[in-house]
Amino acid sequence: MAERNHFSGTRLARRAFLITTATTLALATFANPVDAKKDKKSKTEPTPTVPITLGSMYSVVDQIGARTMWERGITGAGVNVAVIDTGVAPVDALSGPDKVIALVDLSAEAEIEEATYLDTYGHGTHMAGIIAGRTPGADPTTAEDHPEWFMGVAPDASLISVKVGDNSGAVDVSQVIAGVDWVIEHADELDIRVLNLSFGSDSLHSYLTDPMTYAVERAWKAGIVVVVAAGNDGLGEARLAVPANDPYMISVGGLEAASNSAFVIPDWATNGNMVRNPDIGAPGTSIESLRSPGSRADLEHPTARVGDDLFLGSGSSQAAAVTSGAAALLLQEQPSLTPDQVKAKLKRGADAGAVPFASEIYRGEGLLRVDVASSAPTFLATQLHPAALGTGSLHGSRGSASMTVLGITLEGEVTVLGNDWLGSSWTGSRWTGSRWTGSRWTDAEWMGSRWTGASWTGSRWTGSRWTGADWAGSRWTGAEWNEASWSGSRWTGSRWTGSSWSGSRWTGSSWSSAGWS
Incomplete structure (x- = not known):
């Protein structure tokens, strides 16, 4: 089992994505091809310029059959994926x-110019x-010969970033619900x-009553495939995280990975209870993905860096992201698929034999195999x-x-803006698109509701504010902000006055858990 380091600190999420160190990874090199390559013995294998680990995206796309899709020209082109998270670099x-x-930025940092x-x-x-x-200029159809290239599961898909978490990973459920609502609208x-x-x-809410599950169901029924992380609470928990407990979601x-074709259940994985299990399993341990230079995780876990550009992380967060990429591949190939049909194909294409000796409460229907799911039927979906x-x-x-x-x-029935939470306004016909008009949401100005359709253009994305290795500007020093991001005029909600919340709804003094899976 690979060693891993949890994030630490009073404001970090108990379910923060897990960090693994580079020294703990098992290597699978081309000199000793793994099982997934056995049917390609006649092909000359390239000489690797970088180590090929079981958690590299080069290996992951083979493990789930994505490379087979790429070879057929299915790379996610024309499919747009929204990511509600901590933003992108x-x-x-x-x-x-x-x-x-x-x-879009709905986080506590939305009004800090250097961090928006x-x-x-x-x-x-x-x-x-x-x-x-996707590495600029890289071609998915020839990527097998270029392990030095970085490729996500759907390298030609486009992304919409909805930022809700700040530099500690802290986020309130009202921000996540707002993010889901923004995506729907x-x-x-x-x-x-x-x-x-x-x-x-x-x-502890049932999925029937939880406001979060109601939000994601609205997205699902609006025609959006919603992929959620099952959780990282450890074996024996017997209860999926919310909103993964909602049976509509994926x-x-x-x-x-023990090899490219055999997997085990990591000890941090959350299991189901036969009433609601994970639908499928996907690679989620020691995954090498993109590093955000100068971010808190990067500064606090320098041993998790892989070269200059990549970073190691483990968790159901990573497994969910792998599956979102797979969903994008299916939707490029068959654009008319409904969310229910995408889910049915992914479950029917999963490989239970790749996770031997594991019950479905841990692995769901088995390892994600998008190439098999591609031809799986959609009847009774x-x-x-x-x-x-x-x-x-x-x-x-x-x-x-x-x-x-x-x-x-x-605490209590109040949103992160300090506004009263009225459950009736989030259910039935009263939850309508009219709440997103200009910069207003649920009758209060949302500090981060401004957004831009321009990708990486303008002064916020180029020039002096991003130096490639750190954050420019005086507010960012190491892993902490030296100016409160929640102070004074940065808040525009009617209950925010000066430097404190009005009323008695805020109590306690610590960030205890939650969040990123």
């Missing part, structure tokens, strides 16, 4: 034409790379087909589960995780 593999086509839209934590960039990263405009949500809470558990109502409390949806701002913990 303008690194080379995310800077190509039509790669990041829209950005950018991934100051490191999680969102890692997910974006797994889904659709802009889905037609931006042609969003897939939503990756590598997030989870330990809410819930993905993380697997650990329509799901008929009872619909979520979203009538549960917002505070209950947070589970044991409450966001702390300036030493004060957000």
Whole structure:
């Protein structure tokens, strides 16, 4: 089992994506081809210029059959994937034409000019790379001969980044719900087909009443394939994270590769209970994806760097991102597929034999195999589960995780903006697109609702603010902000006055858990 290091600090998520060190990885080189290459013995193998690990994206695309899709010309072209996370960094593999086509910032850093839209934590960039990263000029059809290239699962897909987490990974469920709502309201405009949500809470609500599951079900029923992380709470938990507990979603558990064709269940994986299990498993251990230089994860875990551009991470977050890329491949090949049909094909194409001796409560239907899913049938795909109502409390949806701002913990039926949460306004016909008009959302100005359709253009993305190795400007020093990002006029909600929240809704003093899976 690969050693891993959890993030530390009082404001970091208990379910933060896991970091592994470069020294713990098993190597699978071309000099000793692994099982997935056995049918290609007649082909001259390239001499690797970099070590090929089982967690490299070069290996991952073979493990799940994505390279077979690339060889047929299916690379995710024309499919747009929304990523609700901690933002993205303008690194080379995310800077190509039509790669990041829209950005929105709903995080605590939205009004900090040096940080708006950018991934100051490191999680969102890692997910974006797994889904659709691509070395500039690299050709997926010849990538097998170029292990030095970086390629996500769907290298020609486009991304919409919805930033909700700050440089500590801290995020409130009301921000995530707002992000889902934003994606729904802009889905037609931006042609969003897939939503990756590598997030989870330990809410005790039923999926029928949790506000978060209601939000993601709205996205699913709006025609968006929603892929969610099953969780990292460890074996024996017997309860998937929220919203992975919603039976409509594609819930993905993380697997650990023993070879390119055999996998085991890592000890951090959350298991189901036969009522709700992960739908499928996907590679999620020691995954090499894009590094966000100067981000908190990058600065606190320098041993997780792989060369100058990549970074190691483990968790169901990574497994969900792999699956979102696979969904994009299926939708390019068969654009008329519904979310239910995509889910049915992925489950029917999964390989249970690749995870021997593991129950379906751990691995779902088995290892994701997108090449097999491509030809899997779609009959009887329509799901008929009872619909979520979203009538549960917002505070209950947070589970044991409450966001702390300036030493004060957000509690009760109040959003991150300090506005009262009225469950009835989030259910039925009252939850409508009219709430996203200009910069207003649910009758309060959302500090980060501005967004841009221009990908990496303008002063926020080029020039002096991004130096390639660190953040420019006086506010960013090491891994901390030296100016409070939540102070004074940066908040525009009606309940924010001066430097404190009005009323008694904020209590406590610590960030205890939550979030990124």
